[in-house]
Amino acid sequence: MTQEAHVTQGPLTTEAGAPVADNQNSETAGVGGPVLVQDQLLLEKLAHFNRERIPERVVHARGAGAYGTFTVTADVTPYTRAAFLSEAGKQTEVFLRFSTVAGNLGAADAVRDPRGFALKFYTEEGNYDLVGNNTPVFFIRDAIKFPDFIHTQKRDPYTGSTEPDNVWDFWSLSPESTHQVTWLFGDRGIPASYRHMDGFGSHTYQWNNAAGEVFWVKYHFKTDQGIKNLTAEEADVLAGQDPDSHQRDLREAIERGEFPSWTVGVQIMPAADAAAYRFNPFDLTKVWPHADYPVIEIGKLELNRNPRNIFAEVEQSIFSPAHFVPGIGPSPDKMLQGRLFAYGDAHRYRVGINADHLPVNRPHATEARTNSRDGFLYDGRHGGAKNYEPNSFGGPQQTGRPLWQPVDGLTGGTGNHPTPLHAEDNDFVQAGNLYRLMTEAEKERLIANLAGAISQVSRADIADRAIGNFANADADFGKRLEAAVRELRG
Numbered sequence: 001m002t003q004e005a006h007v008t009q010g011p012l013t014t015e016a017g018a019p020v021a022d023n024q025n026s027e028t029a030g031v032g033g034p035v036l037v038q039d040q041l042l043l044e045k046l047a048h049f050n051r052e053r054i055p056e057r058v059v060h061a062r063g064a065g066a067y068g069t070f071t072v073t074a075d076v077t078p079y080t081r082a083a084f085l086s087e088a089g090k091q092t093e094v095f096l097r098f099s100t101v102a103g104n105l106g107a108a109d110a111v112r113d114p115r116g117f118a119l120k121f122y123t124e125e126g127n128y129d130l131v132g133n134n135t136p137v138f139f140i141r142d143a144i145k146f147p148d149f150i151h152t153q154k155r156d157p158y159t160g161s162t163e164p165d166n167v168w169d170f171w172s173l174s175p176e177s178t179h180q181v182t183w184l185f186g187d188r189g190i191p192a193s194y195r196h197m198d199g200f201g202s203h204t205y206q207w208n209n210a211a212g213e214v215f216w217v218k219y220h221f222k223t224d225q226g227i228k229n230l231t232a233e234e235a236d237v238l239a240g241q242d243p244d245s246h247q248r249d250l251r252e253a254i255e256r257g258e259f260p261s262w263t264v265g266v267q268i269m270p271a272a273d274a275a276a277y278r279f280n281p282f283d284l285t286k287v288w289p290h291a292d293y294p295v296i297e298i299g300k301l302e303l304n305r306n307p308r309n310i311f312a313e314v315e316q317s318i319f320s321p322a323h324f325v326p327g328i329g330p331s332p333d334k335m336l337q338g339r340l341f342a343y344g345d346a347h348r349y350r351v352g353i354n355a356d357h358l359p360v361n362r363p364h365a366t367e368a369r370t371n372s373r374d375g376f377l378y379d380g381r382h383g384g385a386k387n388y389e390p391n392s393f394g395g396p397q398q399t400g401r402p403l404w405q406p407v408d409g410l411t412g413g414t415g416n417h418p419t420p421l422h423a424e425d426n427d428f429v430q431a432g433n434l435y436r437l438m439t440e441a442e443k444e445r446l447i448a449n450l451a452g453a454i455s456q457v458s459r460a461d462i463a464d465r466a467i468g469n470f471a472n473a474d475a476d477f478g479k480r481l482e483a484a485v486r487e488l489r490g
Contacts, residue, residue, distance in 0.1 A: 015044055054315070055350050056105040059150055060116045063099030064194065064247035065314040066254055068303035070094050070121060070264070076298050079215045079268055080207035082327035084123035085298070093122040093364055096303060097317055098194040098250070101133075102153040102162075108239035109246035110230055112189045112449070114180075117199035117221065118319040119301075122364035129323040130219060131343065134191065135184070136200040137430075138284045139177040141419050143338020149174075164456040172465035175427040176285045178473055182431045185449040187442055188227070190235045193249040195260040196228035203321070203336040204282050206329040207268070208405045214271035216281055216331060218288060220295050221262040232449055254306050261302040265295035278424040282333040286430050313360040318347035329404020334419060352376045369396040431473035443480075451484035463489075 012020040020041060027039035035042065072090045084092045099116035100107065115134040120127055140149055152170040156163045171177045183189065191197035201219030208214050230238065238245050253260060267288050269281060279286050307313035320343040321336060330336055347355050353375035355361055362368060371387045386393045438446065450470070457463045463485060471478020 014041060015048070057099075057346065057350065059101050060099040060118075061105045062103045062107045062109065063097050063116065063314060064250050065095060065097040065307055065317060066250060066303040067093065067095050067305040067307070068259070068301065071300045071302075072298065073300055074296070074298045076207075076266075077209065079209055079213075079217070080327040081210045082123070082128070082207075082325055083125050084121055084128070084325070085327070094301065095120045095122075095313075095317065095360060096301075097314060097319065098246070102150075106243075108243035110190060110235040110238040110242075112184060112232070112235070114184065115191060115194065115197060119199075120317070120319060120323075120361075121325075123325055124365045125325040126366055126368070127323050127361075127363050128325045128328060129319045129321060130201050131319050131321045131339065132199055132201045132203075132219065132221075134188070134197045134199055135180060136202055136218070136220075136287045137180050137183065138202060138335060139171070139180045140174060140335065141176055141283050141285050142334045143342065145174070146335070146338065146342075164453065165458055165462060168454060168457045168466045169459075169462050172462055172469060175469050175472070178428055178469045179285050179431040179434065181450075182434050182446070182470070182473070185453070186434075186438065186446045187229045189449065190230040190232070191246075192228035192230050194246050195225045195250060195253060196223060198223050198227070199262060203284060203333050203339075204331040205336075206331055206404050208327055208329065212405055214405045216269040216271060216274060218267040218293075220265045220267070221301060222265065224261045224263060231445070232452070250303075251306050254303060259302050259304040261300060263297060264299040264301055265297045267293040267295055269293055276422075278422055279430075280419060280422045280425055282331050282336075283419055283425070284333055284335045285427070286425075307360075312358070316351050316355070316358055317360045318343075318351060318355050320344045320347065324403050326401070326403045332407060354378050357381070371395075428469070428473040431470070432477070435474045435477045443477075447477075447480050447484050450481055451488055454481075454485050455488035 012023055014020060023041070026042050027036045028034060029036060037043070070084075070092045072085055072088050075088060076085050077087075084090065097116065097118045099118070100109065100111060100113045101116060102113050103111060117132045117134055119130045119132070121130070140146065149170060152166040153162070155161055156166060171181055188197070199219075199221035201217075204216050204218055206214060207217050242248065250260070267290070269277070269288065274281050277292075279288070281288065320340075321330070322340040322344055324330070330340060351358070353372075354377045356368065357377075357379060371389055373382060373387050386395050389395055390397065435443065435446070454463050454466055457466070467478055467482050467485060470481050
C-alpha cells in the first residue's frame with residue numbers, strides 16, 4: 001500500500017489514530033448548549049489549523065517547484081571530481097524551485113522582479129544545492145548590505161507600503177546596483193513564465209579535479225523553450241487576472257507532458273587567471289564576458305514531475321549554497337560567503353532544526369550519517385547508536401579529504417576591507433555595455449520602464465542621483481532617461 005493510500009483510505013481518525021464518529025457536529029452540553037472542553041477532536045482540529053503555516057521566507061517567499069533529471073553531456077573530469085559529473089550520460093535526480101524575490105507568499109507571479117532559480121541535485125555523494133537567479137548579476141557585492149537592500153524592497157515601517165523613495169534612494173546610493181537594475185527594467189525583467197527564462201548560478205564557484213587543480217566556474221541554464229517576456233502593460237493585466245500564472249503554467253505544462261528543459265553550460269577560469277583578470281571575478285555585480293571565457297555545454301536539465309503536496313515539497317523545501325559535494329566549493333565572493341551562513345540559518349528558523357530530514361530535502365541517492373540528535377520533529381532515526389565521533393562502536397568516521405581546495409596566498413591584516421579592484425573595475429562599465437547591446441526598441445522600453453518607476457520618487461535629489469548612475473553607464477542612456485522622467489513629472 002502506498003503512503004498516499006494509507007492516509008486517504010479507511011475511516012477518518014484523530015491524529016493519534018482513533019476513529020472519528022462525528023466530524024460534522026461539536027459536542028455540546030445539551031441541544032443548543034455550549035461546546036464542551038472534552039471535545040478533543042474539535043480542539044485538535046482548531047489547534048492544528050492555527051499552526052498550519054510556518055513563517056514565510058523573508059525573500060523568495062512566492063514560489064513553485066518540480067522534480068526532474070540532470071544529464072551530463074560532456075566530459076568535465078579535467079575540471080571536477082564531483083561524482084554526479086563523472087561521465088557523459090550520467091543522470092541525477094533534481095528538484096528545482098522557482099520564485100520571485102520581493103513578493104510575499106500571496107503576491108502575483110507576473111511582476112517586475114528577479115526570479116529565483118534554486119536547484120537541488122540528489123547526488124550519490126550527498127545533496128548539492130545551486131542557489132541562483134534568472135540574472136547573471138545582483139544588486140550588491142557584499143552580504144553586509146543585503147538586509148538593508150531587502151528592507152527597501154519590502155513595506156515601509158511607517159506607511160506599510162512599498163515606497164519608491166526607499167527603493168531608489170538605496171539604488172542611487174549604491175552605484176554597483178546599476179548593472180542589475182538595467183537588467184531588471186529591460187525586457188527580461190518580467191518573464192512570461194518560469195519555462196521561458198534562463199537561469200544562472202550567478203556566483204563564482206570552485207571546481208577542483210582529482211589532481212587537486214582548481215578552477216573558477218559560473219553556471220548557465222539556457223531555456224530550450226526560448227525566451228519570452230511580458231511588457232509592463234501585459235504583466236499588469238495578467239497579474240490581476242491570474243496571480244498564479246507562472247505556477248499554473250509550470251504545473252500544467254508538466255501535466256501535458258511538455259517537459260521544460262534547459263541546456264546547461266559553464267564558464268571555466270583557471271585559478272591562476274583570477275588575480276590578473278581585468279574584472280574582479282568574484283564580484284557578483286559583474287559578468288565574465290563570453291569572449292574571455294566561452295560557455296561550455298555540460299548537460300541537460302529537464303523537469304518532468306510535479307510535487308504531490310505544495311506545502312510539504314515546495315514551501316518546506318530548503319536550499320543552501322553551503323551544501324557542496326566533493327569537487328565543488330565556494331569562492332571568495334563576499335555575497336556567497338554571507339549566504340553560506342544566511343540560507344541555512346533561515347531554514348533552521350523557518351522549518352526547524354530537522355528540516356534536512358524531510359523527504360524533499362534529505363539525500364535521495366545516499367544516506368546522511370551525522371551525530372546530530374533530537375530537536376523538534378526528530379524521528380529517532382539513529383536508534384540507540386552512539387552520538388559522538390570518534391568512537392569504537394562502528395560509527396561514521398571522517399574521510400580526511402576536504403570537498404574543495406584551500407585558497408592560497410592570503411595575507412594582510414583583519415578589517416572591514418572593500419572588495420579589491422582590478423584593472424577595469426568600476427560600477428558602470430558593464431551596465432553601459434548591456435545598454436549598448438540593446439536594439440533601439442529594447443532601449444525605448446527600458447527607458448520607459450525606468451522613467452515610470454523613477455518618476456514616482458517624491459524627492460528630486462534622489463531621482464537626479466538615480467539618473468546620474470545611468471548617465472555614468474552611458475551618456476545617451478542618461479540623457480534619454482532624464483528627458484523621459486522630466487516629461488512624466490511635468
